[in-house]
Amino acid sequence: MRKVVVYEFVSLDGVAEAPDTFVVGHWDDVVDANIPRVIGTQDAVVLGRRSYDEWARYWPESDIEPFASFINGVPKYVATSTPLDRDWAGATAIDGDLADFVGKLKREDGDEIGVHASISVARALLAAGLVDELKLVIAPCVAGRGRRLLDGLPAIRLEALRAEPTPSGYLLAHYRVRPH
Template sequence: MRKLVVAAFVSLDGVMQAPGGPDEDTSGGFRYGGWTVPLSDDATNQAIADMFATPFELLLGRRTYDIFASYWPKVKDNYIADLFNKVPKHVATHRPDSLKWKGSVALSGDVVAAVRTLKQQDGDALLTQGSAHLVRQLLAAGLVDELRLQTFPVLLGPGKRLFDDKASASSFKVTSSVTSPGGVLLAHYVRSGEVQTGAFD
């Protein structure tokens, strides 16, 4: 059985939309594309490199897939491009015939059921990038084993969020936590079971 790891750049108010550039995802009138760029540095880049050092397969929603497929195959002599172009890519889509990026496979039928089946197989970890709608479905179904979050000290207001009120209640253990020079919290969370409650005397 393999792990499902959600990796995300997230604002203090939970927005994860369009972290990498102004035109990445302007849906809903989002105006702050590229909000991670001014605060990214060697520490945030190293956290990404460390995450990609473990074998993985990508698990993507259709919008993120389209953004990646229009960019990464054109990039040469780049560590991340080499990885993304090589690894299998599992894609939540209703248009399987339009997946042209090499190594792309459509998740057929019910997406949550398809991911649950993938997790039961042997293989490398399933790693999400972006894919807000898909990630919220996976959180609601209790399928997420790890969270690798870079939390940036900005408030963005309206935008696609990592968490909503449908997320399955669960506890996570912090296995590492570092703050970058620019104030980005780099944290790795591993699921540790059910939520425990209590009362103060």
């Protein structure tokens, strides 16, 4: 069975919304090297509609590698109730219930399924018990406001798999979601 992996940039107080507003300065080579490790194990991505709309405008023309090649080439499944109005290679609107769709996708052959930048999708899949791992890049700051990744969720037990501080103060945290 495939794993669902949520990968998010968050502030120390858990804010995941608009990480470009709280990611202070440039991150270091350790944070940079983490990105290919994360995406190198994924062959599908689930996005929310808001993330899709923002990313479909940005990533097709981007040369920020290796993420641009990854996100432009990977199948992207979009949680939305309306048709996709931008043409982006490999993007498909999810037909029906998000949890049902991802549950079926997990049972198919393949590598990991990534959830990137989509707070509502991450929350919904965590609440449904479909997320296997959280890979967080915790920025060395308190954002103070914005949507928090884990707000409104039931109790979820995690097992720490890795925690690596970086020279610029970020923390790369990798957790396994433990079964209830």
